[in-house]
Amino acid sequence: MPTYLDDRQSRMSQLEDIARQDGWRCWVCDEPVDPATSVNDSRGPSVDSRTTNARSAKKGTPDFAGGERLAHRSCNTKKGAVTPVIPWPAHLILMDPAPLIAVAERLDRKGGREVVVRCADRADARQVADWLVDRFSRLAPALQVDASIDPGGGQFVVALTAARRR
Structure with missing residues (x-):
C-alpha cells in the first residue's frame, strides 16, 4: 500500500x-x-x-x-481556470499586440501566417520579432515559428509563420 x-x-x-x-x-x-x-x-x-x-x-x-x-x-x-495572458515585455515598443496564447493555438491548429503586432520603425520590429521567436520556443516548444517584418502604412508589421503539423 x-x-x-x-x-x-x-x-x-x-x-x-x-x-x-x-x-x-x-x-x-x-x-x-x-x-x-x-x-x-x-x-x-x-x-x-x-x-x-x-x-x-x-x-x-x-x-x-x-x-x-x-x-x-x-x-x-x-x-486559475481561465486562459492566462502572456505579458509582453515593457522594454519593447509596439502597438496593437495580439494575445500570444490565442496566436499559438491558431498557428498550431492550422499553420499559416498571423500578424501579431505593429511597430513604428524597423529596429523596434526586429527586436520584437526576435523576442517572439525566442518566447515561442518556450511558450509552445512543439511549434516551430519564424518571424517576418513587412512595411505597411508607415509602420512595420511583425507576423509569425508556422507550418501545420501533420
Missing part, C-alpha cells in the same frame, strides 16, 4: 522532470523558477496541467504547449 511519503516523492520527481524539460522557467511569465524555493512559496515551482482550449480537449487534439508545464505557484494560481 503506497504511503504519503511515496506519493510526495512521486510528485516531487514529476515536478523535477517537468522543470528540467522547461529549463526551470515559468511558462506563463517566462521568469526563472528557483529549484531551492519551497513549493509553498508564491515564487516556488508548481506543475501546471494545461488545457487552454476546451474544444481541442474534447476532440482529443493535443494542446499546443504539450500538457504539463512548469509555473510559479502564484502564476499557476492567478490564471
Whole structure:
C-alpha cells in the first residue's frame, strides 16, 4: 500500500522532470523558477496541467504547449481556470499586440501566417520579432515559428509563420 511519503516523492520527481524539460522557467511569465524555493512559496515551482482550449480537449487534439508545464505557484494560481495572458515585455515598443496564447493555438491548429503586432520603425520590429521567436520556443516548444517584418502604412508589421503539423 503506497504511503504519503511515496506519493510526495512521486510528485516531487514529476515536478523535477517537468522543470528540467522547461529549463526551470515559468511558462506563463517566462521568469526563472528557483529549484531551492519551497513549493509553498508564491515564487516556488508548481506543475501546471494545461488545457487552454476546451474544444481541442474534447476532440482529443493535443494542446499546443504539450500538457504539463512548469509555473510559479502564484502564476499557476492567478490564471486559475481561465486562459492566462502572456505579458509582453515593457522594454519593447509596439502597438496593437495580439494575445500570444490565442496566436499559438491558431498557428498550431492550422499553420499559416498571423500578424501579431505593429511597430513604428524597423529596429523596434526586429527586436520584437526576435523576442517572439525566442518566447515561442518556450511558450509552445512543439511549434516551430519564424518571424517576418513587412512595411505597411508607415509602420512595420511583425507576423509569425508556422507550418501545420501533420
